[in-house]
Every structure is written in C-alpha cells, then in structure tokens.
Amino acid sequence: MNQFQYVRPSKPKAAIDARAKDQNSQFIAGGTNLLDLMKRGVMNPERLIDISRLPLDKLERENNTFRIGSMALNATVADDKQVLEKLPLLAQALNAGASAQLRNMATIGGNMLQRTRCPYFYDTALPCNKREPGSGCGALEGYNRMHAIFGFSDKCIAVHPSDMSVALVALDATVLVSGPKGDRRIPFGELHRLPGDMPQKDTTLEPGELITAVEVPEGPFTKNVHYLKVRERASYAFALVSVAAALQLENNIIKDARLAMGGVAHKPWRLTEAEKSLVGKPATEATFQAAAAIAMQGAKAFKHNAYKLKLGPNAIVQALKNATNVA
Amino acid sequence: MNEQPLFKDGVVGDRMNRVDGRLKVTGAAQYSAEYQLPGLVHGFLVGSTIAKGRIKSIDTKAAERAPGVLAVITHVNSIKVPGFANRSQPDEPPTAGQPLRVFHDEKILFNDQPIAIVVADTLERARYAAGLVKTQYEADQHATNFNAHMDRAKVPAQAKKNPKSPQADHDRGQVDGYKTAPVKLEMEYVIPTEMHNPMELQSIIAHWEAPDKLTVYDKVQAVKGTQRAFAKDWGIPEQNVKVIATFVGGAFGNGLHNWPHETAAIIAAKTVNRPVKLVLTREQMFTMVGYRPYTWQRIGIGATPDGKLVGITHEATGQTSTYEDFTESTVQQTRMMYQSPNISTRYRILPLDISTPIWMRGPGEATGAFALESAMDELAHALNLDPMEFRLRNYTDTDPDNGKPWSTKYLKECYQMGAERIGWKNRQMQPGTNKQGDWLVGYGMGVGTFGANRGSAKAGARMLANGTVVLQSATTDIGPGTGTVMVQLAADALGMPPEKVRFELGNSLFPDAPSQGGSATVNTVGSAVVAACAALKEKLYQLAGSTFSAAKPADIVIKGTQLSLANNASAKVAYADLIKQNNGQEVAVVTESKPGNERQKYSMYSFSVHFVEVHVHQLTGEVRVKKMVACADAGTIVNHKTAGNQMLGGAVGGIGMALTEGAMIDDRFGRYVTKDLADYHVPVHADAPAIEVAFVDKPDLIVDPMGTKGIGEIAIIGAAPAIANAVFNATGKRIRELPITPDKLI
Ligand SMILES: Cc1cc2nc3c(=O)[nH]c(=O)nc-3n(C[C@H](O)[C@H](O)[C@H](O)COP(=O)(O)OP(=O)(O)OC[C@H]3O[C@@H](n4cnc5c(N)ncnc54)[C@H](O)[C@@H]3O)c2cc1C
Numbered sequence A: 001m002n003q004f005q006y007v008r009p010s011k012p013k014a015a016i017d018a019r020a021k022d023q024n025s026q027f028i029a030g031g032t033n034l035l036d037l038m039k040r041g042v043m044n045p046e047r048l049i050d051i052s053r054l055p056l057d058k059l060e061r062e063n064n065t066f067r068i069g070s071m072a073l074n075a076t077v078a079d080d081k082q083v084l085e086k087l088p089l090l091a092q093a094l095n096a097g098a099s100a101q102l103r104n105m106a107t108i109g110g111n112m113l114q115r116t117r118c119p120y121f122y123d124t125a126l127p128c129n130k131r132e133p134g135s136g137c138g139a140l141e142g143y144n145r146m147h148a149i150f151g152f153s154d155k156c157i158a159v160h161p162s163d164m165s166v167a168l169v170a171l172d173a174t175v176l177v178s179g180p181k182g183d184r185r186i187p188f189g190e191l192h193r194l195p196g197d198m199p200q201k202d203t204t205l206e207p208g209e210l211i212t213a214v215e216v217p218e219g220p221f222t223k224n225v226h227y228l229k230v231r232e233r234a235s236y237a238f239a240l241v242s243v244a245a246a247l248q249l250e251n252n253i254i255k256d257a258r259l260a261m262g263g264v265a266h267k268p269w270r271l272t273e274a275e276k277s278l279v280g281k282p283a284t285e286a287t288f289q290a291a292a293a294i295a296m297q298g299a300k301a302f303k304h305n306a307y308k309l310k311l312g313p314n315a316i317v318q319a320l321k322n323a324t325n326v327a
Numbered sequence B: 001m002n003e004q005p006l007f008k009d010g011v012v013g014d015r016m017n018r019v020d021g022r023l024k025v026t027g028a029a030q031y032s033a034e035y036q037l038p039g040l041v042h043g044f045l046v047g048s049t050i051a052k053g054r055i056k057s058i059d060t061k062a063a064e065r066a067p068g069v070l071a072v073i074t075h076v077n078s079i080k081v082p083g084f085a086n087r088s089q090p091d092e093p094p095t096a097g098q099p100l101r102v103f104h105d106e107k108i109l110f111n112d113q114p115i116a117i118v119v120a121d122t123l124e125r126a127r128y129a130a131g132l133v134k135t136q137y138e139a140d141q142h143a144t145n146f147n148a149h150m151d152r153a154k155v156p157a158q159a160k161k162n163p164k165s166p167q168a169d170h171d172r173g174q175v176d177g178y179k180t181a182p183v184k185l186e187m188e189y190v191i192p193t194e195m196h197n198p199m200e201l202q203s204i205i206a207h208w209e210a211p212d213k214l215t216v217y218d219k220v221q222a223v224k225g226t227q228r229a230f231a232k233d234w235g236i237p238e239q240n241v242k243v244i245a246t247f248v249g250g251a252f253g254n255g256l257h258n259w260p261h262e263t264a265a266i267i268a269a270k271t272v273n274r275p276v277k278l279v280l281t282r283e284q285m286f287t288m289v290g291y292r293p294y295t296w297q298r299i300g301i302g303a304t305p306d307g308k309l310v311g312i313t314h315e316a317t318g319q320t321s322t323y324e325d326f327t328e329s330t331v332q333q334t335r336m337m338y339q340s341p342n343i344s345t346r347y348r349i350l351p352l353d354i355s356t357p358i359w360m361r362g363p364g365e366a367t368g369a370f371a372l373e374s375a376m377d378e379l380a381h382a383l384n385l386d387p388m389e390f391r392l393r394n395y396t397d398t399d400p401d402n403g404k405p406w407s408t409k410y411l412k413e414c415y416q417m418g419a420e421r422i423g424w425k426n427r428q429m430q431p432g433t434n435k436q437g438d439w440l441v442g443y444g445m446g447v448g449t450f451g452a453n454r455g456s457a458k459a460g461a462r463m464l465a466n467g468t469v470v471l472q473s474a475t476t477d478i479g480p481g482t483g484t485v486m487v488q489l490a491a492d493a494l495g496m497p498p499e500k501v502r503f504e505l506g507n508s509l510f511p512d513a514p515s516q517g518g519s520a521t522v523n524t525v526g527s528a529v530v531a532a533c534a535a536l537k538e539k540l541y542q543l544a545g546s547t548f549s550a551a552k553p554a555d556i557v558i559k560g561t562q563l564s565l566a567n568n569a570s571a572k573v574a575y576a577d578l579i580k581q582n583n584g585q586e587v588a589v590v591t592e593s594k595p596g597n598e599r600q601k602y603s604m605y606s607f608s609v610h611f612v613e614v615h616v617h618q619l620t621g622e623v624r625v626k627k628m629v630a631c632a633d634a635g636t637i638v639n640h641k642t643a644g645n646q647m648l649g650g651a652v653g654g655i656g657m658a659l660t661e662g663a664m665i666d667d668r669f670g671r672y673v674t675k676d677l678a679d680y681h682v683p684v685h686a687d688a689p690a691i692e693v694a695f696v697d698k699p700d701l702i703v704d705p706m707g708t709k710g711i712g713e714i715a716i717i718g719a720a721p722a723i724a725n726a727v728f729n730a731t732g733k734r735i736r737e738l739p740i741t742p743d744k745l746i
C-alpha cells in the first residue's frame, strides 16, 4: 500500500472539486473494494476523498420512481420495506452479494463501480491489460474459469462482478452523476462498457464524475421475479453465472419480461432478444428454454469456462421457473 | 481386557466448558502477534515473482530511504545463520532434504519465496517500503504442472533406504491380485492442492534478550521442536531459546514445520537489535507455510460376485518441493481397512518448483480415504450391493496387515449408529431416482481410520500452598481444548474439583512434550498428566509419614488444604505441615510417561464413519449437504463437548475438501492464481448443515491408561468420499477429481 492523503469533504461539490484538482485521487465510499486493491498494490491513489458521509444516502420515492442515494448502504436498501415490496428483484440481488458484514459497509455507488475479480488483475506480478495497459491479458490463455462468454475482446475477457447491477440493468435504472462539467443522467445499461481496446476503462464515467444516485422505475415487476445466483459455495462467493428474471403475467401469459445475466460479460448483460421472445407466450418450461437458447446466441467460451455455455441457459430456465413457480 | 474406565464418578466425560473459553471470547487470550514488547518494530516480507532461477540484482535503496525503515535485509546483506552452513532437516517433520535457507543465497526455488524483509517502525511503513524493493531475475524453466511432470515421480528417500518403511512398495499375497477377481474396477482419483487457512495468520515476534538468548512468540505446534531447531540454527544452548505459544488460533498441521518467515524475523531482530513482529498476509499463507499436496491416485479393486474382496492395489503420487521430500501415509490404510487376500500399495513423490507441503488435518489418510472409500462405493455399485453391507462383508476382526488383534475396534457400532441417524434405509440403490422438486437426493458413507498413537512426554505437577494443583507440560493447544481435557484428567486423577486444578502449556521451558499433531496429545500428554498426579500423591503420601502409612497413596483425598484418607477420614494432615516437611517448599514432581510394548502385540487405531445426505440441483449442479452424521470409535471421550467440536470441525473440513477447496496454479508463471479467501473457497456457515456427532465412547486401555485413542484426524478422514459417494447416489455421476463444483455436474 502506498502513502496517501485523506480528505473528507462535507458537500458533493467540494468532493468533485477535490477530485478534479488531483489526477491521482480516488473517491472512497465503503472502501470494501478500494482498500483491498490498495493493499495489493493494484490501485495506488495518492489522495483519498472520503465521500461516505456526503448527504447522498437517502432513499426517496416519487412519481413511481425510486431514487436511491449513492451512499445508501447495500444492507439498508436490501432491507427497506418499500424496496422489498416494489423492487423485490433488486433486494434479492443485493442480498445475494458478498456477506452481511460487507453489505453493511458497501454503498450503492461503490457496488456498481467495484472492479473485476480477475485474479491476474489482483496480482501485480502477473500481466493484465486492465491494470497495466499493454502488459497482456493473463487470463486469455490462463485460468479463465470465471471469465466472460459475451462481449469480450482479445485485450480483456474479465467479467463485472456486481450482483446488484444485474438487477438494475434489468429494471431499466438510470444513474445520476455530477461532475466538473455539470450533472447528467446515464441509462444503467450504458454505465459499464465492453473492454474493446481499452480494458482499463470500466465505465463511461468521465474523470472526476461522482455518482449521486440511481433511479429505478417501479414497473409491474413486484411478484414474478427471481434473482438466481449459481456459486461455488452457499454464500459469500461471486457468481459463476447469475440471472435476474422479472415477468408480468396475466392468466399465465407473459405480458412483459426483463432478463439479464451476471458473470458473463464485462458489464451486466441484458438479454433483450430473449425478453422479446418471452412476451405473449405462456409461462412454461418450453417457453423458458426457447428464451434461454436465444439468450445464449453468440456466446463463446475459453479453456476453463466452457461450463458457462450450459450453466447459462440452465440458470435462465431455473430463474424463470422460480419467478413463476412453474414446476 | 479391562473394560473398567480409570475414572469413575469424576468429571472425565463431562461437557465441561473450555477453561480458556472466557479468555478467548473476551479477547484476553494473547496470540503470538499480540505481545506488547518495548521497542517492538514490524517486518514485512517481499516474495519472489518467479518460480525458479536466480536473483540477478536486488535494489533496496528506495526502500531503505522510505520513512520509518530501519533495515532491508536480503541475501546480499543478511547476517549468516551459523546453522545454515550444513543445515539439514532437524528432528521435526519426516522430510528429507534441506529446508529453505532464507536470505542465504540468490537461488529461487518457488514463486513468492521470501527474498527480503523490510523492518520499519510501523506495519504500514514496512509494507509500503516492501513495495519499493526492485528485483531483477535470471529465470530458469520451472516445472509446476503435476500432470506434465508425472515421469519425475520418485520413491521417497526413506523408502529407498529401508524397504520396511511405511512409504515403501508393499505387497501382500499376489502382486496386483485384484486383476484375478471376477468383478474388478480401475479408477484414477485426484485431489487438488488444499491450503492451510486457519483463522490466525502465521506470526512471530522474535526477541534477542541477549546476544545468545532468544525468545520467540511463535505460532507453532511444537514449542520444544522449535526450541531445538532455533538453538541448532544459532549455535546456542537449547535452554537459551524460549518459545512461547500459549494460544494458537488453529493450525491443522501448518505449525509442524519451522518456516522461512520465522528465521527471517529472527535474523531481522538480530540485525536491528529490537524485537521484530512478522505476520504473514493471507496471500502469503498460500505460499510460505505448507499445504495439503496435490495427489494423484489409482485404485484397482476386485471382488467375487457375492462381495468378498479379492484384491486392492492402491497407488499414489503426491507433490513435494525440489528441496525437501515431504511424505505422508496416503496408501497405508488400504493394507488394514478391509479383509482382502491381495494388497499392493505404491507411493511416490513428485518434486516440483513449489514450496514444501506439510501435513494438513488427517493428512495422507484423508487423501487416501478419498480414493479407497470412493472405490469401495464404486465396487459396491458394480456388485449391486449396499455399500455398507459390502463393507460389512469385508470387515476384519484382526489387522490383516500383520495378523495382530486390534487393541479395540468398534467400527460396526459406528456403522449402526450412523445408519440409523442418517436414515440410511431411505437410500435408493439406483442412483438418480430420488427427487425432491428440482433437487436430486443422495446418501453416501465413508470410513476413516488413523493410528492411535502415543509417545513419550513429561509433565510437572505442583501443589500450591492454597491447595491448587498446577500442571505444566510443553505441549500446545491449537484449538481442540487440550488445556480443558488435561484439567479434567488431572482433576479425576487427583480426586479434586476441576476448579482447583490448572494446566499450563505452550512454553518450551516446561517439561518436554512432543508437538501437537497426529491426534496423539491426549494419549501422550494425558498419560503424563495422570502419571504426574499419581506421583504427586505418592510424594504427599511419603511426606505424611505414619499418618497415612496404613493406606495407599491413591487413597489420599485432598479437600482444600486438608489431606485425609478415603476410607478413614480421621487420618488427616494439613498441607501446610507437609510443606514444612518438604523444607518449606511446595510439593512438586516431574514425571515422564512412555508407552510400553503394547504396539508389538496389538494394532491400535481410531475409526470413524461419516454418513451424509446431499441434494444436487438438476439444472445448476449445486450441491447442498443437507445432513451429516459423524460417528467415531475414539476410545474414552474425555469431554463430549470439545470432542464433539473436533468432529464438527472435521466434518466441515470434509465439506470443503469435497465441494469447494482447491488452489490453482497458472503453470506459465508457476504462481497461484487463487490466493485469498474470496477465490479459495473454504465452506461458509451456510454450507454446513446440521451435523450430528455420535461416539462409541468405550475405553481402549491398551493404548493408554485413560483409554483414549485420538479424534482430530478421524474427524475429517472419510468425510469427503462420503459426500462424493452421496453425489453419485443422487446423480449417477462419479466425480473423481475434487472439488465437486457445479460445472462438473451439469
Ligand atoms: C470478499 C468479498 C466478497 C464479495 N462478494 C460480492 C458478491 O458476491 N457480489 C457482489 O456484487 N459484490 C461482492 N463484493 C463486492 C462488494 O459488493 C463491493 O466491494 C462493494 O459493493 C463496494 O462498495 P464500497 O462502497 O465499499 O466501494 P469502495 O470500495 O469505496 O469503492 C469502489 C470504487 O468505486 C468508486 N466509487 C465509490 N462510490 C462512488 C461514487 N459515488 N461515485 C464515483 N465513484 C465511486 C471508488 O472510487 C472505487 O474505485 C464482495 C467483496 C468482498 C471483499
């Protein structure tokens, strides 16, 4: 870990200014990801701007939209009565992440900006284009069991590890940011990017931009939802593959559908074509299987993650079954 | 045989709370990194980033200039450790070869080998400066891939020297006799490298109290062995080395070897002439302190159609480092577990450019049991026999390996207790036919055994003026509750309430005792404690002179500071008077207790059986252990609570072995890529189901006077194959390479 300065502004504007002034600074929220990366020498900010006590932790509901402050804690949001009632998919996804201790520290903003868990990224003795552009991708020909099957490039095949983000992309959330150039809104699906030639860049945020909140429309997905996370132990492990499924049913006919996957790409992976295929069909296993097949089109595996080509569609089917109680 | 337990109407057997429980839960217990010494400074290790080769140059200038740094020590400037000149393996572990000599020369023998220690006034500053050390290497081609280098497997040195060594090739009956059986199978099994990850990180504080006087607060399982090793290293008398390990936060075997980081801290302390604290990081726990070695096994097994074994051939190859031969007992149990006319065992080690492995709970036996107990299940299936029935048909009432009778063996009782508790009758013979919703249900069992070992140990007993008896022995308590059960044994041996007895351990200045390992501590140190208590009574008896002369020492009853006789309360004496008789000294004894020649007459083993019920998700391949029953024939159970804890911990360890644990190396770099607790999965609470423990609890008075046999190892041995067998029963899929992760089942 390097030596660093520490400041704790009390207003968002001051935080943004402090960040803009210093190229080598970083925001720190719950610190559950950033501190690990600093201890391993992966990120070496010279100044930490502690945003955890900015007044951005409110959870508001207005015009059928939830507005969740970026500093709200994962645990607070997951346990919120209104969230549980109106956005159960989000609550499920949050609770599938990490452990209770971590969820008590982690913020909503930090969760969406957590960095990949690719082991090469974490070890400064190994090559990684994301950590050190041009050094090569260690995972490409290495231990790539956890890696992407969609949207990767030959520069980087990492996946985004957040569970919450899979639900947010499915629920058409919007990210609210403030930066040196003012405020803007980013559709959640456009927050994270694919690695392409610049794997070092995880998101479309401009330097110094601060996430202030995320907005989630209430929508009709209060009942037939399920967040399925397949992992190597019963809790406290990142997803091999995860699926956020939300359906609106009328007499067992699917009126509307949302489907997204985690653990398969550099960003939470929305499955729009599969969603379309579900709409208008009866909620049966056959319908789900057809959607899963569409979802997996274009998937490609590496040496150690071929299982995802089978686990992926299986998980989609199971998530939809759980959402609808189809036996 | 004497069925009468030594202790009647006492506290032995009680679910007594741990004597140090309160200290542990309140944080008052001091672990090795927690001693506050004046002038203490902090060390941080720099590890190599290649697996094999030489250090060309190492630039420490920036690190030396960093704030708070007192020293940066490398092979270039390290003081010479006198014992390094001709250092060969000291008395501890069974390894041949030469332990790594830290900072001795420029050679790199494994990735993340310690190549420098930075000493600074704070841990953070030491860690920061460690990041500034820049190293240039001359790399050689390394070999870390087990499968690619199987041709390098060799017979261990001790087996070459001695064909009777347990590691040597062994045949009973016909070589590979299984091949003659009407029904036969051949299978290969693999267990990956499993990492020691006790809660407490490996840590040491090294303090030179004088130029020839060393004190270490060290996380070890052997305070005496460590004392001897460091005395030899530094060419100083043994009594000048004090090793303190009063509390150990789990060790499971990784404290049975002295590792390079310990010597690094001692070198650093000598260099800066201040106490140095060194705590490994979690990542360093994966490379610097041993692990359960990656092991390949092959089993050939055959039986008659009615389920009588004809032969078993068990081959195993385990990895080791290039500089030490680490060996363990992977194949031995196959010689004695079942009745079979033909047995062949072969054991090899495969040196790779990695650090040296070390025993990890249930060491080789747990590895071997995965192969043997899986194979038994496979053959039972091939014979269309219930796997328990198959085992019963090959049950042995004498040790088939040497013809000796068992000291005791209550394995059948374990089968019965376990089968009832798990609901074995619900097991379907046809795999994949028991469904609950989306989940497939399966049942499995696995047997474990481990030698009931007893060594020599000394214990001291002193009766304080206030009537409390304090016992001391240089054993350690790495978590099983050693201190607690010793108090129970002593209390009953003395006929005193446990509150009046204290047991002290974890200090090399105490009477000599072996390392805590091999499930032998209660047998060994317990015997010494019981002997010391008898000797104490004997001495009290003598001091009392004519008052007690009509009775025997054992009849003495101690109540507070009054001594009397069990059958004659009027014969009494005040302890204060005995102290006067004893020249004003409190009465104290030190005794040594040794096993006799029982091993020549008997085969002595503990036994366990694990029964499990698993559910396997049809679509996602997730395995959930729903219920586990762990039964043990471990002799007298001194404390059902601490013994039960051992069984629970072992069962959870078995879940890890079966389902989640496995360390991965990227062979291109010869470097681990799963080296934290997020990537290397130990089971979490949610993975552990309700686990029921059942003990036979019958004494084995041949092993030792208390009738104990040992629990620590059998708690895990056989648990992993029980789960693998249950997964087969649920799914019809036989997974022969652990861990059984979802991808292998879909
Ligand atoms: C052992 C372990 C297991 C885990 N398992 C899971 C899991 O299963 N699923 C899962 O989803 N997650 C998991 N996590 C990750 C966890 O969810 C994240 O660490 C956490 O959500 C990050 O939030 P934080 O507030 O602590 O972020 P920090 O660590 O404080 O910040 C993370 C990054 O985001 C930036 N940042 C934070 N807030 C803002 C903001 N408002 N605007 C701009 N930039 C910001 C920081 O600069 C930093 O780069 C696990 C973590 C650990 C350590």
Ligand code: SF4
Residues within 6 Å of the ligand: A116, A118, A119, A120, A121, A127, A128, A129, A130, A131, A136, A137, A138, A139, A140, A155, A156, A157, A158, A199
């Ligand atoms: S996959 Fe991405 S993060 Fe992983 S090594 Fe390659 S470039 Fe780095």
